[in-house]
Amino acid sequence: MPSSVMSTPKLRDGRQSPDAVSAVGLRKSYGDKTVLDGIDLRIPAGSVFALLGPNGAGKTTTVQILSTLITADGGQAEVAGHDVATAPDGVRAAIGVTGQFSAVDGLITGEENMLLMADLHHLSKSEGRRVAAELLERFDLTEAAKKPASTYSGGMKRRLDIAMTLVGSPRIIFLDEPTTGLDPRSRHNMWQIIRELVTGGVTVFLTTQYLNEADELADRIAVLNDGKIAAEGTAEELKRLIPGGHVRLRFTDPSAYRSAAHALSEATHDEESLSLQIPSDGSQRELRSILDWLDSAGIEADELTVHTPDLDDVFFALTGSGVPSQKTKEDVR
Structure with a gap:
């Protein structure tokens, strides 16, 4: 089976786009455990890129390297045109990060969480209040703005988390498993938020364990396994790798x-x-x-x-995680 699908990344409308994120030969080890074994990435601006992989495959490590939270042991990476190793401040000024675990402070209100982020971005008091109010309205959190964040549902906390990430108007957003633990309605609401971000020109780097999420949202998908990119391409290109239709x-x-x-x-x-x-x-x-x-x-x-074949079949075939199963995609009677 081919290890990758060779096609030039394009946006959904077919246009070529400059790279928002690129990496060559990224490596990272912890002791004798190799987490990333020389991965290459190329993500066009204004697109959604999904990184799939089983637990422990290195998805979060990849996000942490590209967002300058940790350093790589080898290889090179650029984010928004800035080298993550030599120009981390430039990278940080251009990105937002929503991690697996919420950054929301439950002891203060949603509005106070937003204003705290505005202070961290050195916005003036009036500008910070304006941005906070706009984002709270955009994410349907205005009514809950004065309530402690600890009283929010899981979906509300996740929306607040992303709203906080957007205070600095990032061009590139890293979403590390943003819908884990959400109910189906909240997950679909989050999908709509992501689509709106991309429509506005934002590049989204998404890690997820929900394969239908990648199928719904991503322009391109990479499957990470044993520290290497096992395959990369559009959802349809990846599905064609797997026999059984x-x-x-x-x-x-x-x-x-x-x-x-x-x-x-x-x-x-x-x-x-x-x-x-x-x-x-x-x-x-x-x-x-x-x-x-x-x-x-x-x-x-x-x-x-x-x-x-669907992305479940692709995932199982490339990672060895279980037995692929055929899914009915269309019935004609």
Whole structure:
């Protein structure tokens, strides 16, 4: 299996973009444990980049290096055009970081958390209040602004966390597993926030263990495993790395099943369920070909289901974390 998908990074509208983040040969070890073993990254400005990997793969370490929280043992990296090793102040001025664990102070109100961040960014008192009020409104936190942050729900705390990150108007935001522990509604709200940030020109570097999150949001995805990038590309490019796509035909009429099974020698037969499984990439052309053949042969299938590999399958195949399972992506009846 190829270890990467070679394609030039582009934005969703197809335009080329300058790099917001680039890294070559990043290495990091803790004692005799190699966490990053020479990884390369290239992230266009104004895009969402998702870094996937099992626990302990090095996702947080990568974020910490690129955000200047720790130093790499080897390699080079630039963020917003600044070298993370020789110009860390330039990097810090251009980025925002929301870590796995909330930076919200629960003992003070949401508004006070925002004003504290404004002070840290050396905003004037009036400017700080203006920015805090705008962001609290943007993240639907105005009504709760005067309440202690300890009373906020998990989703509210996460929104406040990101609002605090935006006080300094960063061009690049690192979101390290931003939706871990959130309920589905809060997770979808967070997705919308991320989409709005990118629409506004912000570059988002996202680490996540939710594969549907990467599928929904990311322009490009990299899978990190054993300290190396196991594969990188768009979601669709990564899915094409994994075999196993097929079309399943199910019959209720045994004679129709037998006729189809006799004609479709390449299909896998399941006599108990009266179904056939035909290898397919799920393309419109292949589906049309199957439907045309059924019509011309006078055979009627009671159910046609398209199965394609998803990011779960990609993740399992590249990291060895479990057994890939096929997910139904579309049903045609």
